[in-house]
Amino acid sequence: MAWNRQRLRELLRHQLGDGLFIIVSNREPYIHRLQDEAVVCQIPSGGLTAALDPVMRCCGGLWVAHGAGDADRQVVDAHARIQVPPEEPSYTLRRVWLSKQEEAGYYYGFSNEALWPLCHLAYTRPIFETSDWEIYKAVNRKFADVILEEIGNRNAFVFIQDYHFALLSRMLKRPNIRTAQFWHIPWPNPEAFRICPQAEEILDGLLGNDLLGFHIPYHCQNFLDTVDRLLESRVDRERLQVTRGRVTTCVRSFPISVDSEAIAEQVADPAVEAEMTRLTRHYSLRQRIIGLGVDRVDYTKGIAERLRAIDRFLERHPEFHKRFVFVEIGVPSRIHIPVYQRLNEEIEQLVNEVNWKYQTDGWSPILHVNTDVPLTTLQAWYRLAHVCVVSSLHDGMNLVAKEYVSSRIQDDGVLVLSHFTGAARELTEALLVNPYNLDELAEAVHQSVIMIPEEQQRRMRKLRAHLKEHNIFHWAAGILSCLLQVELQQV
Numbered sequence: 001m002a003w004n005r006q007r008l009r010e011l012l013r014h015q016l017g018d019g020l021f022i023i024v025s026n027r028e029p030y031i032h033r034l035q036d037e038a039v040v041c042q043i044p045s046g047g048l049t050a051a052l053d054p055v056m057r058c059c060g061g062l063w064v065a066h067g068a069g070d071a072d073r074q075v076v077d078a079h080a081r082i083q084v085p086p087e088e089p090s091y092t093l094r095r096v097w098l099s100k101q102e103e104a105g106y107y108y109g110f111s112n113e114a115l116w117p118l119c120h121l122a123y124t125r126p127i128f129e130t131s132d133w134e135i136y137k138a139v140n141r142k143f144a145d146v147i148l149e150e151i152g153n154r155n156a157f158v159f160i161q162d163y164h165f166a167l168l169s170r171m172l173k174r175p176n177i178r179t180a181q182f183w184h185i186p187w188p189n190p191e192a193f194r195i196c197p198q199a200e201e202i203l204d205g206l207l208g209n210d211l212l213g214f215h216i217p218y219h220c221q222n223f224l225d226t227v228d229r230l231l232e233s234r235v236d237r238e239r240l241q242v243t244r245g246r247v248t249t250c251v252r253s254f255p256i257s258v259d260s261e262a263i264a265e266q267v268a269d270p271a272v273e274a275e276m277t278r279l280t281r282h283y284s285l286r287q288r289i290i291g292l293g294v295d296r297v298d299y300t301k302g303i304a305e306r307l308r309a310i311d312r313f314l315e316r317h318p319e320f321h322k323r324f325v326f327v328e329i330g331v332p333s334r335i336h337i338p339v340y341q342r343l344n345e346e347i348e349q350l351v352n353e354v355n356w357k358y359q360t361d362g363w364s365p366i367l368h369v370n371t372d373v374p375l376t377t378l379q380a381w382y383r384l385a386h387v388c389v390v391s392s393l394h395d396g397m398n399l400v401a402k403e404y405v406s407s408r409i410q411d412d413g414v415l416v417l418s419h420f421t422g423a424a425r426e427l428t429e430a431l432l433v434n435p436y437n438l439d440e441l442a443e444a445v446h447q448s449v450i451m452i453p454e455e456q457q458r459r460m461r462k463l464r465a466h467l468k469e470h471n472i473f474h475w476a477a478g479i480l481s482c483l484l485q486v487e488l489q490q491v
């Protein structure tokens, strides 16, 4: 039987007992902003929060995150807490306040200028600033203090998210606390990782966890190899665990996913269908073949490669001029970092160039939407697109690929997917490509637009069947039951 909300809830109720369940992440699942002098509550885009909100809704507990919204302070109580989601309060969000300087050093600096490029092999050089590292440590400590205050003497399970908190589990180490951490981005090989001046401290920090999760076995192997090379410890490859001092950390893979059944239901809603009609009219898309790219604008996502491939495809196949439109929905992110500013400019310029080269009679081949789009609109695009191109140069998993597949309720459409995503290990019926190979990517776009309906259906049915079983609840149940077993064995 596939995992669903109900089964996950029962598992947690049964295993947690009176223990407190806490999720920690940098980004908050709900953010309050000021708009036209009114406070509005928004859901930030990004894979991590989208994946974990359904988990938290079903088990309650506490979510600790950076309060980043300009109206966040206005809506919390005296302990910086608020009940969410607003329409159906089911868990507590505890906000942690960071100064501009802390945000610059911990988030933009060490997390995103050092660790992010270090772990993604996309040929962007990491920047290691000692001052950023000092702030990163201090912010990890600040989160640890908040969490320890919330836990008091109770038993607690803390589920830490991502590379922003490499040192947190070590700081939380207490007999009444068990921790699991999920690393949402790839883990590189030891040669790549050892250039980090703080490599040993980061590894030591992560080995404070009882359980450490990655998306795919390859990232686990890389982690074990890195520990073996760089740190005094005992690495047991058969049992996939590392012992350092008196702590044993299990290292396992748990491929993250989406709530595929909920997505399939949502996209069939009349509101999504009305939005499909509106978009088709608004952008004059009737009779056109629609290609789609959806990303946070990041140099790891291969957006420029994708746009160049569209150019190559149109160059080679003029019969698709005026028939094909590629919709690129890219929400700018981390714009305070220079490399991201340059990337936004590069994409803008590429879109202009390609459009200038081909546009005629009211047709432009690329439609560029450079904002966050509401969920209904995003789902309408997923349904309208004949092909979705995910061309990441390196990606832990990539949820866009899984969202697109889950939205194809008529079993049609084609997913073009980079080999270098975690998703490529599971979604093998996609057209798998090397995004560095422009001709291959352009050819995959061509293959998708000429693929016969029977072949589309054969592939899409398999992909959808896979996601029906390997959904977000399967991921959460895997990692949480593993954490709770650790508890049972070790106490």
Ligand code: ADQ
Residues within 6 Å of the ligand: 045, 046, 047, 048, 050, 051, 184, 185, 256, 294, 295, 296, 329, 330, 331, 371, 372, 373, 374, 378, 395, 396, 397, 398, 399, 400, 401, 403
């Ligand atoms: P991300 O790098 O953020 O996640 P991804 O997994 O693709 O990448 O998730 C992006 C999410 O943001 C999707 O849910 C998508 O719908 C949403 N999104 C993107 N652009 C949007 C837009 N313009 N408007 C609205 N929504 C938009 C990190 C890792 C990934 C890993 C996830 C989860 O980098 O490898 O899959 O965490 O672990």
